[in-house]
Amino acid sequence: MVLDVLGLSSEESTAYRALVSMPSAGPGDLAPRVGGDRDEAARLLGVLERKGLAARSVGDIARFVASPPGTAFGALLLQRQNELRLAELELGSLAELYRAASAGRGVAEVVDVIIGVPALRQRLEQLQLGAKSEVMTFVKAPVAIISGAENTAEDDAVARGVRYRVLLERAMLDEDVDIDGIVAARNAGEEIRIADSLPLKLFVVDREIALLPLIRSSDVATTGALLVHQSGLLDALIALFELEWATAMEVTASADGFAGSGVDDLDVQILTLLLTGLTDQAVASHLRTSLRTVQRRVRRLMDLARVQTRMQLGYQAFRLGWLPGESGHRRG
Known part of the structure; x- marks a missing residue:
């Protein structure tokens, strides 16, 4: 729920939403709304009262009324907004430091190494959640990191307007992709093409960074990836993608x-x-x-x-x- 972002647990959010919809309520009234018993409802009412989200009814102190949402959450929302502004400023400062450090990278520092499927999944999710404009990817068999159905970060990125260009190796049609999935992805806004074969797995975000998964089908436990920063190597990978994309079959x-x-x-x-x-x-x-x-x-x-x-x-x-x-x- 949205209220979770403002510091409430899901149970507290449910209780407050229920209380807002009623003139007043006691534990017995609230219990069916929160899926618990009277004791649990009484506990939640006590928590809401301590957080200033509920107050005792003047006519019956055993009953509670919801505090006005604007009053109850206005200050908290303003605090969160201020924290986000400070975080954005800090992020900008860190980005400047990172760019300065990147400019001084040596040849050996252009590429980072990621080891293990869990770390690779986490980095793949981070890159997609942070994508601003475009993601270009080669999808090549075998699938050993994350399937299309599991990749919810991709769905989120597409939903917020990030352009996705997905180039599938034909063998993927026999392994992890069917026509229904392709239709759903296209309807969501993705561009999909199919190539006879692809030279490698590739994931490029905003033309600023690339991830090259290195999969040894005989030993998934040692799967890793190369993270390529802005460099001539990244330019070459982008050119490779564009070349393969231009000659592939549009779906x-x-x-x-x-x-x-x-x-x-x-x-x-x-x-x-x-x-x-x-x-x-x-x-x-x-x-x-x-x-x-x-x-x-x-x-x-x-x-x-x-x-x-x-x-x-x-x-x-x-x-x-x-x-x-x-x-x-x-x-x-």
């Missing part, structure tokens, strides 16, 4: 904007997965449909595009704007 999961083309969402998803190199059977498995349906859809698309081979279909799909591409005719 399209919806036929929105292609009205009248005769192409629907399933057609677009089938085309996208086929062009990443998956077999008909693998496409059917990912889309939870039958092999026969995939083959029938592909034949219909070939007829729509007026082509005889699948290679021609891929070319025509881009040219007609069924899939994204530099040469495609965009609708808009």
Whole structure:
């Protein structure tokens, strides 16, 4: 709850919210609202009274009334705001010191080493929570650090407007990623492309720092990472990302904007997965449909595009704007 930030426990927050919604309350009235017995409710009322969040009723001192929220939390909120301002000033000062120290880094100090999965998970979360504008990442099998479902820091960053460019290795479609996850990520605002293979795992934040997980599949306990600071090496990693990104297959999961083309969402998803190199059977498995349906859809698309081979279909799909591409005719 929001009130937790202002120094209340979750139980105290629940009790105060319940008390605010009632003219007055005794332990018996409050108990059902806080999921406890009368003794627990009486204890919580006592805590709220000591914190100035509740007062005894004039007509019956066994009953309590909530203190006005503006009065009860106004001073505390102002205190927290002042603490945040001081923290921002201190952070700015530390950032200046860090930049000055970074400028004097030697070649050996451009790269830091992180050892162990717990430390690597923590640093990955910190980097995403601190991202301001953009995150670029290579996602390569095997997944040994954190799965997409566990990476809630990514969801938080996307929600606050950080641009995510995610480049998936095709093998990830067989390990940790399905079409539903891709659709959900795209709907949330992420940009996703698929490459045949990727040279390494990579995570670049704001073009200022990069994380290179080093995974030894035979011994996850010794997994570590390199943390690369601003340098020529970081510039090279960013250039590598841009090169791989430019040649990768953009993932399209919806036929929105292609009205009248005769192409629907399933057609677009089938085309996208086929062009990443998956077999008909693998496409059917990912889309939870039958092999026969995939083959029938592909034949219909070939007829729509007026082509005889699948290679021609891929070319025509881009040219007609069924899939994204530099040469495609965009609708808009």
